[in-house]
Amino acid sequence: MTARRRPTTFRLFLVSLAAFLRSVLGIAAGDPVNVPGGPASVRRLLRLDADRPAATFFRDVHEVLLFEGESQARWSDVEGRRTVVEFVRDLRGWRREFGASAVFSASSKEDKQHARRALAWLGIKVEGGSPGSWTTESRSDAEALSRRRFFAAIGIPIPVLLSKLRAGEEVVVAPRDGTVPLPLGLAAWRQILREPGLSAADAFLSFVENVRASRMLLAVDDLDAETLDGLGAVAGNGAGSIEALRFLFERALDSFSRFPEAISLDGRRFDLPGGREADPVWTDLFGASPSEPARFLRQLYERDAGKGAYVVDSLQQLPAAAARALVLGAEGSGAKSVERFRRLYRSIRAGEGIATARRDPYDFAHVAAFLPLFPEGEGASSETERRRFLFVSSLVEARPELREPGLVALLRSGVDRFFPAYAVLEDVPVGPEVARRYVTLLDRLDRRKDSRATEVVCGLFGTGAELFAQLARSNALPLPAIRDLFSAYLELSLFAGEPGSPELGATELLSWLFDRLLASLSAAAPAAAGPPEEAAKADDLLARALVGPPAPVRLEWRGGRYLFDPTTDELSRRREFREKQRLASLDDLEKIRRARAELVAAAGRGDADSARRMLVDLATHLRIADSAGVPAAGGAPNEEETAAREFVTAALRSPAGAPGALPTDLRALDALVAARGLEAMLGHVYSISAGDPEDLYYQDPDFVRRHSFRRVEKGGKVLVSSFGPTTLAPRESGGGSRVSGSVFGLPDVLGLLHAEQIPYKPGAFIGNEQIRSGLVGPIRRMSPARLDDDAMTFVAASCRTAEELAVTLEGSAERERLRTWRELARDLVPRSRLARVAKLGPGEASAYAVGEELSPTDLYRIGRRLALGSFPSSASPAAQKAREAFERLREKFGEAGARERIAEFGPRAVAYDGRLRLTDRDLPAYERLAAYRTPQLFSDRLYDWKVSVARAVAEAGLPAAVLPVVLPE
Structure with a gap:
């Protein structure tokens, strides 16, 4: 897979480079070039939307081709490129054999x-x-x-033919070539590539x-027109922008x-x-001043194999104040x-770490916005420290009462x-003393010697903690x-008592469960409508x-x-x-409790x-014997079932008056x-995260009982622990x-099973399973208790606020529009896409036009920032409606509760197993997240459907309660 930073679904293209056209070379942007078989055929061949506009063709196609292969691969090593070349070859072969247009039928012998x-x-x-009796046999060479793939691409699948x-119908086969604009134009590419015959x-x-x-081609397309125009000055020798682009192609393409x-x-x-205040910093780092653009450009991309460009690129995405603080510090x-x-x-870290297709989720580019601003510059000392700071700082920001040093x-x-167990501390509002006791118990239980008894105790501790987290969420x-x-x-002594001895605290557990x-x-539940016993x-x-x-x-x-009633529906499921x-x-x-007493x-x-x-x-209630005291038959018993059966059998065999006839030691x-x-x-x-009743795991009666809380170690390294990431694996036998x-992390694991319907057999494997689980996880995590009409109104109004901003700005100069968008959303959307939004001048700005450049998630995040911020452009009717909805949420649930409810619509960073954390953070643009291929980052784009559906439901005047019903699962 290539090291490009965007997913195959990214489909935007820089249509106009007007400023670039005024360069000294007078290059024609968008020169029409021929596409054999037509653009629609090539799109179908690569499984792209055949109806996309011609202006996006080159970007759409090459994003797919680069996504499929390593950056240093030959074209013949990439399946997609071979497929396109074979398509052109087959098209030419067909035309030699049958002509540019051919009609086929079975009406006559000829x-x-x-x-x-x-x-x-x-x-x-x-x-x-x-013809009606024809039988066919297809070769598979x-x-x-x-x-046959060529024929399907030109729009005539073999079954249709x-x-x-x-049926005796005529079939016309006449694949037509088409033209699409080539970004920058032919003259520019002839010089950049040094191919005068192109x-x-x-x-x-x-x-x-x-x-x-x-x-x-894709890298140049990431540059806005103003930057491309400025490259002519960077070259410094009168050769215009082409000289700088040719240098980048020949000397610095990788970075x-x-x-x-x-x-x-x-x-x-x-x-x-x-x-400009930071010029001394950059001059020291690169050995060239930013005011010497020609030298600086070369050092920017050549220094430390591209590490310098990596750092600058990461900081360019941050709000100006955050970037300044990281570069200059407090002094x-x-x-x-x-x-x-x-x-x-x-x-x-430099080297391969910044170039691999799957980058470290805690590398500098991802966590730069969240680093502590230590004067000594120690905030990025290691990925481990960044991860620790990132998650703990987010937790204490959500729960300020936990800030005790x-x-x-x-x-x-x-x-x-x-860390997955820390999620409980964000949901359950405990003070420092209880939080310290909770973390201390996690540490103590995690260090106990592995055994079945330890597994039961650790499982009870984590399961009980999760129940409390869910109770806090449900109010x-x-x-x-x-x-x-x-x-x-x-x-409970079960957790604080003798290590690995669940029998010593079982009765206390039941007392706490039922009596507390x-x-x-x-006492808190409303009166039930049914009979008292129910x-x-x-x-x-x-x-x-x-x-x-x-x-x-x-x-x-x-x-x-x-x-x-969505809660009744959820209860039934x-x-x-x-x-x-x-x-x-x-x-x-x-x-069991009554019988034991x-x-x-x-x-x-x-x-x-x-x-x-x-x-x-x-x-009998423990399911180890029948009503006659005969040991119950069943599957392979575990340790405690075996010991309990032996105890019962021995006690029942003891004659009256014998010491064992009156059992007193019930451990x-x-x-x-x-x-x-x-x-x-x-x-x-489990039932909280379980999805569709048709899922396979619904039909497996022992699916939950097989959950393992045992520690798994290999080579001294802990691979699985009771409080670590949740994992799914095929069973060793059976x-x-x-x-x-x-x-x-159950939502992601069960989401994976739902998304893929994994066959229950040893060795079953699904590629990209973390990403596919994320398709379900973000939706299943939305509790009915968090549904609120005002929250959904806020989402819809926020999206409209971003759209209205484009209309408000259309009368100003393009440079001013771009500056406004950059100040507002430079950390959310890449500059190239913001530049295309800024091109929408008078009469061009509309919800549709903005939606072509900004995803639903982009619209929501930008609009949310406008509605809740102090930007001058936040006075639109939609922004006012969003603020009013948020005020109503605040009146009902308080500041924290209001923000929690709008955070349900994402996008939120996800830590480790997909547990939603870091709600105080804004994720970078999805193009950047795609480089990491992990749920906590990739989930940004997955919220698009949630935002879209929530907006549609709100604008249709429907209540929020129907959202879980209409959301796809």
């Missing part, structure tokens, strides 16, 4: 022979007399496959067969093609991060700032081992109550609390009136999932007969009680898959 000859050319053997011939007839194929030229936006010109000098221009930035530059140091020390209880319950949970948690939920069911009570209070809405649709799993329920736990009471009275009956009753049974408690709680956690690690 026509049949002509049609048979065409089918034979396509590698299809025809047998039978009349490379030539035949290529020719055969069906028409059999012509309109062969330019298309020449770029396909020249990988370096293909890379250069220029990756970081073209490092070039930013203001007249005859470079415009660099930090402004401003001077010797100290020069020395400080020199140290910072040395700490940034000692706690921050503790949090940083645990990032690498169990089932007042936050103080959740905080107190969570604190009491951390004090469920009792609090029952309303009192423990599983329904917890499930209702996790979903949130009922929120029925009335809506009109196509003449009908409907009452819809979760119940269906749990019922299909072979798990203990909370109701089972209640029976009666057993202990009978043994205390010395009543052997009652004790034996209660023991059988308890064993073997209590270990199994703890495991059944884990099953019941885990079933609720088929199917199992989930390992913490429960905090």
Whole structure:
């Protein structure tokens, strides 16, 4: 895969380079060049939208071709390029054989022979007399496959051709060439590539067969017209822009093609991060002054194999104030700032790390905006430190009460081992003392010797913590109550007591579960409408609390009136999932608790007969024996099931009066009680993220029970831990898959299963699985309790605010429009796309035109910034409507609650397993994120559909409650 930074879906193109046309060479922009078979055929060949405009053709095609191959590959090593070349070859062969236009039918003997000859050319053997009785046999050699692919590309699939011939219809095959504009024009490319013979007839194929030229074409297209115009001054020898572009092509293509936006010109000098005040810093770094553009350009891209351009390009994307702070620090221009930035530059990794197709998610380019501004320049000392700072700083920004220095140091020390578990601290509003106890317990439990008993304890700790996080999100209880319950949970002897001994805290766990948690939920729940025995069911009570209070809405649709409650729909889905799993329920736990208490009471009275009956009753509820005390049959038992069965069998065999006839030491049974408690709680956690009931894992009754919290080490390195990333892997035996690690990343893992419907067999593998899981994860994470009409109104109004800005600016000069867009969104959208938006002059700005350049996510983020910021252009009606909606959210939920609800619509950075964190951060443009290929970065573009659907629902006047129904899954 190439090191280009954009996905294949990026489809924008620089149509006009008017300023460049005025260069001394008088180059014609957009010279029409011939495309054999026509642009639509080539687009179909490469599986692109055939209806895209001609102006975007070269960019669309070469993005795909570069995405498919390594940057240094020969054209013949890239499948897409070979496919295009073969298409042109087959087109020419067809025309030699059958002419530019041919008509085929089966109406006469000669026509049949002509049609048979065409089918034979396509590698299809025809047998039978009349066309209606024709049978065909297709060759599968490379030539035949290529020719049939050619026919499909020109818009005549083979099945369509055969069906028409059999039906006696005529088929006209007349593939026409077409023309598209070549960016910069032929004269410019002849000089840049030093190919004086490049012509309109062969330019298309020449770029396909020249990988370096293909890379250069896209890099130049990333430059705005003003910068291209300024390159003429940079060359400094009267040769105009071409001289500078030719230097970049011949001497610095690798770094220029990756970081073209490092070039930013203001007249005859470079415009660099930090402004002119930072000139001494850049002069020291590159050995050339920004005021000497010709020398500086060469040093920019040649210094340290492109590392200098990488750093400048990264800083160019930041808001001006943030870039200045990183370059100059708090002390401003001077010797100290020069020395400080020199140290910072040395700490940034260079070499292959900045050129690989899959870059480190915590490299300098990604985290530059988030680095601590230490005067010594130590903020970028290592990827590990950046990651620790990035996540912990985001957490304490969301929860200012956790900013105690000692706690921050503790949090940083645990990032690498169990950061996914930190998500609980952002959801549950605890103070420093409880947070410290939580992190300390994570550390203590994570260090316990691996065993089945340790697995159960760690699983209970993580599962319980996740339940609290979800309860906080659903507003089932007042936050103080959740905080107190969570604190009491951390004090259970199960976690703080003897290592690896769940049997010692099982009864205390059940007491806390029923007497504290469920009792609090029952007291806070609204009166149930059904019979008392149904309303009192423990599983329904917890499930209702996790979903949130009922929120029925009335809506009109196509003449009908409907009452819809998204929470009821969600409850049904979760119940269906749990019922299909072979798990203990909370109701089972209640029976287990009652039976154990009666057993202990009978043994205390010395009543052997009652004790034996209660023991059988308890064993039955634990699913290790039937009502007669006979060990229950089933799959392979785990350790605690085996020990419990042996205990029950031995106790029932003891004669009356024997020491074992009155069981008093119930540790073997209590270990199994703890495991059944884990099953019941885990079933609720899984049901939160479970998706479509048709998914395969719904049909696997042991899917949840197979979750492994065991530690997996190899070569002294921990690969899987109870509080680390959630992973999915095929089972070693028996088929199917199992989930390992913490429960905090379940949305992505179950999203992966939903997106791909992985076959349950050993060795099943899906490529790009992290990205595909992200297609589902961001949607499933939207709890019904977070749905709000005002939040959706805010999204729609924010999108319109960005569109209205383009209309407001259309009367000003293009340079002023570009400057406004850059000041507003330089860290959100690349300069090249902002430049195309800035070209929309009087009568050209419209929602459609802006939408061609800005994605739904771009519109939302820019509009959100306008609505909530202090920009002069934020006085539009849409911006006012967005602010009013946000004010209503703030009145209902407070400042933090309001921002949490709009953050549900993304895009939000994601940490590790896909747990949504870093809500205070704005992600870079999706072109840059695509270089990393990981969910926490790639999810930016995946929010497009969520924003689009939310906007459509809001503008249709429908309530937010219907959003989960209409969102695709």
